[in-house]
Amino acid sequence: MHFSKSLFAALSVSSVCAGIVFDGEPNVNSSAVQRHLQDRAALITLEKRQRQDYAFRQNLSAVAQQADAIVNAIRQYEIDSFWRVPGTIEDEDKERYAGEMFPKAKPLISETRLWSIVKKMPKGALLHAHLVSMLPYETLLDAVMNTEGMVVSVSQPVTSELEQKNATITFAHVNHTIAASGPAIDSTDYVPNTQLPVNYAAQSFTGGSQAFAEFVMSKLQLQPEESIRHDLGVDEIWRIFQACFDPADSMMTYEPVLRTFYQKLFGALADDGIHWVEIRASAAKGVLVHKGDEDADPNLDVYWQVLVEELDSFKKSDKGKHFWGARVIWSDIRSEDRASLTSSMKVALGRKQRFPTLISGYDLVGQEDLGRPLADVAPELIWFREQAERLNLTIPFFFHAGETLGDGNSTDYNLVDAILFNTRRIGHGFSLYKHPQLIDEVITKSIMVEVCPISNEVLRLATDVLHHPLPAMVAHGIATAISNDDPAILGQDAAGLSYDFYQTIQGFDNIGLAGLGALAQNSVRWANFEDQSDGDWVRDIDLGEHGTGVKAQYMQVWNQQWEDFCQWIVNEYGNEWQNATTGMAMI
């Protein structure tokens, strides 16, 4: 950095003390101390100039500056007065502090003022989330319970806690009558894999519907006591994590349930101040059972047709009239072999032809450490890109990469391949901060990193939000936005971004409201609203709100929402926290 070189020269004098005349006593007014303080301030200012959020901060309106100061004061007050509770001799587990592990903090977060503020914030776009785990399962289970013909089965009777842990649970729709009778799933007489009507299964479960729901939820969500066992490592939690998807998948194969799911999902996102979503999803096998049926329709389009219809109908609803929309990033499983991956890619290309507006891009998913590295998948990816070009389809990559703790292992180097494959964004990029050269590439190529703080914590990459490398990314100038990944499984248990936003602003002094605003604005700037060539994509990112296209228009909308939000903060909290803004120009 050229400016830092000249700074070194300017500073080098003051760090050498020899020869300075002293007065015999430590003195804050001595020239050495004063010079140090000046250098210190200059250095900190200089460092902030490299930050990715620097431009956003420079352009804050007077109202936004006030709101920023107020929120900083509230945050600090809550760190000291709400979060800091020491453990006691009798109960060391009482110890609590700002930034502590999410499963511990979650029940307390909603008691804070910072939460009320974050909840109201306009959050722009949700760019990294996996369809099946986007909506709290209570909502989905509720839909299942209220849908006629839904049945449930388990792989073994679940009479003990261990059996409950080991059993797999599957939902389905049947079009014939199944008797509401016979052994409950938690009775020793239950014959494995026998389908029971869900309502009967719930009522006959020991402890009734409530206990049944708790059992089902235990198969769908990571439990707090599992989440905090960081000593057991990444692979262990991934085994539990991945097992949660199957039962959830089985609930969403029935069309009426799926339709309800979308309405609830979009509604919940809109409620949380999200206007746009890019969903990672795949239905390569086209599993959709129509209303009244029990076999899947082999037509591979119907799954996406349902999404298109539900999105349209949501956007026409009262709640959805300001919702910008949704697209899908086609996601195949990275552990698949060449043959099945290629056949799935063909399905993806076919769907892109049929649903060009809906399908936005392509990605590979599943545990990165154990799946095939991108270098190994290179032949398939290059083939895919060539096919897309041949068919004149725009289906860019949005790769997961570097969701790992390694340094120099094959997962870590997925970052290299993702960059070389012109990925437009990187999912997670958790290990990117260790690679100066790749950081430069990512910045030069305007690649944004989709950061999922709670996911990274619960899946044991970061012990808690304080251990997250997000600050290093922002400080190095990498564009990032906050996403929630799999909120239904990972413990947010809410569809929106508020918890991840809260954790981010809570964790780091250098973020603050302005930093959080910059992250939200980034999400709009890097959203893939429409098919664009690589050139147009980068141009619109650069132009931002000053462009002429859809992106500029949405950025202008978000900017206005941000101003309104900041004004609301000043109105709501300005009086109580006026000390925070003393000396600032009042509006």
Place this chain on the structure above:
Amino acid sequence: MTQTSIDRHLQERSALLEREKTSRRDHAFKTNMSPVAQMAAEIVALTRQHESKIFWTTTEGSHSETKHPVLFPGMSFAVSRDRMQRTWLWNIVAAMPKGCLLHAHMEAMIDIDWMLDQALEIPGFCMSSPIPINPATTTELPPPFEFHYRPGRSVACAIPSIWTADYPPNELIPLGQVARTHPGGISAFKSWAIVQMTITKDEALYHHHRGIVDVWKKFAACFRGIGGLFYTEPIFRRCVPRLLQQLHDDKIKYVELRLVPGAFHRTGSDVAESDARYFFECFAQELQAYCASPHGAGFWGARMIWTALRSLPDEAIRASMQHCLDCKAAYPALIAGFDFVGQEGLGRPLVDLLPLCRWFQQECARRNLTIPFFFHAGECLGDGDATDGNIVDAILLGSRRIGHAFSLYKHPLLIDMVRDRQILVEMCPISHEILRLTSNILTHPMPALQARGVAVSLNNDDPAILGHGGNGLSYDFYQVLNAFENTGLGGVAAMAEDSVRWAAFEDESETEWLAGVAGQVGGLKASRLAEWRAEFESWCELIVRQFAWDVKGGVGKRAG
């Protein structure tokens, strides 16, 4: 056409990776390795890979109901410590020439059980507590007991035991009596005391959710117990040769010991010395005796970094600084530098201590004493808070090395400054894990600094308290070598070499210091660097001779 695209991709890929390696701190070292060293590096890489798969990975179906069913490379130190010693990689690391230990607190380096044995054997040690101690309680925060050296004190044996409710608060009880009256006897007393004065395995493993402040409460309490034993001439004199021998056995040639000079008792004296001169006298004698002994042959020596508690008020810190200056004048060869210690997040930030620091520098100049700073800074998780800001001040105050600098990786500009101003970062990976900055070695940000060209050395910080289970650096070196693909033999060797480069063997001006770090020809540092390099080559030869893989035989078989 597809094949061409694939080839091009792979070419670009290796070019990019190659570019990235050139900015690493260990790049020069790795590219200049001899053919034997390169062969040794390959052997180490293969060994590591092999052991990751067969030794550190849970095989299918081996899950059990035990508390720790899962194995993975890089797993928590508290559960991998004993297991790692059964690996080939451990044998290789144990034999490695490790250069210098630059960051360790002397009080926290003495094995607690050994120290208790000395205190039980040497007449005159007592224990007291402000409250009676219930030996059965399992609370994690130890009762505030203390040890005292009172050889001249006659003791009434009728005082109720410290373990009973009618113990008179703060009454000094002879240690032997305390131990014998423990309900489980002497060995139970020792086990009890060890738990009070170390971070236990459970605390290290299962309590990360309670955070840093919680573990530091226990950590600080450990020091309180240790002080009464360590700062006594009879125990201290035994500590020095034993400690140096342990380090020497682990292929460490030189150590800089951080120390808060405490109230020191001469042999036979109930009353503490009024200053630290006699303490340094004892240290000088023991150090000299060790180096002159057959065991000490080849050992380069030891110096002290004077440390003051950062939480103290101005007056107390000023007194400590004055004391340091006076001792430096009396024992110039022993005192290498100055530092502040204690939990950084709760103590005073450097910016607050600035007038004192600048005053100290001026006093050094006036009295013509060379006492550079070797500050702790950024031993924290924050980003932009006061503790994080300590890094800025450490740099501006001319710190020659920085202890921990854990949060440095978040600050691109400061990284550049640390690198360009030739400041080395003293990393303490196991300490960071046990004190909850990382949950295991894999989550350590060290690779980010190495990749940016920052010089790093490995250190053990407080091995007796943190559960290292032995003095030396093999554990920390093993952890780092095992965790990161990008490090390898060349990487850890470069860190060891840097520990020699950045050692403060003797008083030097700023210019002399920087020349030594840069590797100038001639002088003490140059000759020690040469000595280390020769040892490194022998080590590589040893690896090639003893650990070579039978490549044809495939993984799992060894030659010889």
